[in-house]
Amino acid sequence: MMELTRKGEYAIRGIVYLASRPADQVCLLSEIAKAVDVPQTFLAKIFQQFSKIGLVRSYRGTGGGFILGRTSDKITLLEVVEAVEGPIIPNRCVTGAGECDRSNACTVHPVWLKVQDQVRDLLNGITLKELSGQ
Amino acid sequence: MMELTRKGEYAIRGIVYLASRPADQVCLLSEIAKAVDVPQTFLAKIFQQFSKIGLVRSYRGTGGGFILGRTSDKITLLEVVEAVEGPIIPNRCVTGAGECDRSNACTVHPVWLKVQDQVRDLLNGITLKELSGQ
DNA sequence: TTAAAAGAAGACTTAATTGGTCTTTTAGGG
DNA sequence: CCCTAAAAGACCAATTAAGTCTTCTTTTAA
Numbered sequence: 001m002m003e004l005t006r007k008g009e010y011a012i013r014g015i016v017y018l019a020s021r022p023a024d025q026v027c028l029l030s031e032i033a034k035a036v037d038v039p040q041t042f043l044a045k046i047f048q049q050f051s052k053i054g055l056v057r058s059y060r061g062t063g064g065g066f067i068l069g070r071t072s073d074k075i076t077l078l079e080v081v082e083a084v085e086g087p088i089i090p091n092r093c094v095t096g097a098g099e100c101d102r103s104n105a106c107t108v109h110p111v112w113l114k115v116q117d118q119v120r121d122l123l124n125g126i127t128l129k130e131l132s133g134q
Numbered sequence: 135m136m137e138l139t140r141k142g143e144y145a146i147r148g149i150v151y152l153a154s155r156p157a158d159q160v161c162l163l164s165e166i167a168k169a170v171d172v173p174q175t176f177l178a179k180i181f182q183q184f185s186k187i188g189l190v191r192s193y194r195g196t197g198g199g200f201i202l203g204r205t206s207d208k209i210t211l212l213e214v215v216e217a218v219e220g221p222i223i224p225n226r227c228v229t230g231a232g233e234c235d236r237s238n239a240c241t242v243h244p245v246w247l248k249v250q251d252q253v254r255d256l257l258n259g260i261t262l263k264e265l266s267g268q
Numbered sequence: 269t270t271a272a273a274a275g276a277a278g279a280c281t282t283a284a285t286t287g288g289t290c291t292t293t294t295a296g297g298g
Numbered sequence: 299c300c301c302t303a304a305a306a307g308a309c310c311a312a313t314t315a316a317g318t319c320t321t322c323t324t325t326t327a328a
Binding site: 042062063 | 318327
């Protein structure tokens with residue numbers, strides 16, 4: 001339970017590697033994929049998601065590649081994980097509206113809320129800077 | 135991410151219902167399934183898993199059914215969840231031996247360990263007694 | 269204007285989830 | 299001793315999700 005998918009694992013590996021590179025120079029996807037041992041085609045989609053929400057900035061064409069969208073101390077592990085895995089929701093209960101049709105009886109509800117909070121807090125306290133050992 | 139599967143949801147619903155019933159009388163699977171609105175065939179498998187690890191005790195034949203394997207204050211939500219969803223492991227890293235072949239570089243490892251600990255602690259602190267409102 | 273690179277869409281494969289069915293075992297009651 | 303109620307167990311099937319690869323488009327520096 002609670003296992004990260006490959007996608008999430010790859011996402012973390014990839015962006016942590018990017019964070020470990022000089023901040024001012026673009027990094028090829030092919031380089032990242034090779035360095036962290038992830039299928040490049042898969043990593044491409046992951047970085048597209050990152051790009052859409054500004055976690056990374058992309059440059060196309062010759063000399064293109066990726067750089068971080070913000071400095072590595074301003075990007076949290078929570079953002080990275082949620083970018084590709086979706087929001088952290090231990091149970092349909094905690095999503096709110098109508099999802100928990102048994103809400104009256106659902107005594108488990110508050111427990112999941114607490115789990116959600118704790119995990120989010122913890123992941124939110126970790127930045128790429130720390131993870132990349134800079 | 136971190137979402138419980140149906141199986142986990144059903145498992146909780148089912149055993150919480152059982153905990154809400156008189157402790158000294160066996161309860162039919164068909165009754166539980168109907169009460170918590172879960173396919174009986176699916177719930178059967180879940181309760182078989184419960185039975186194997188002693189979370190519930192089963193009686194076959196006429197007048198058979200299920201009762202809790204221990205009193206409801208001695209069964210935690212963690213046990214229930216792990217019984218059907220497997221151990222709480224946010225990332226292959228924390229499983230130990232060889233799973234994290236990149237362990238040297240894996241700075242994320244300790245974070246997942248912390249997540250694992252926190253979630254396990256929290257779920258371990260909740261008993262069926264509380265959940266069943268007794 | 270061409271080659272390098274990311275963006276986008278989708279096809280395909282494999283694995284997990286969510287059930288169902290049918291047979292077997294166990295136990296109680298007439 | 300048979301019949302019936304109930305869980306156990308072994309399969310099986312549909313659906314969904316995960317993971318991977320392919321192909322084509324768009325952008326842009328040289």
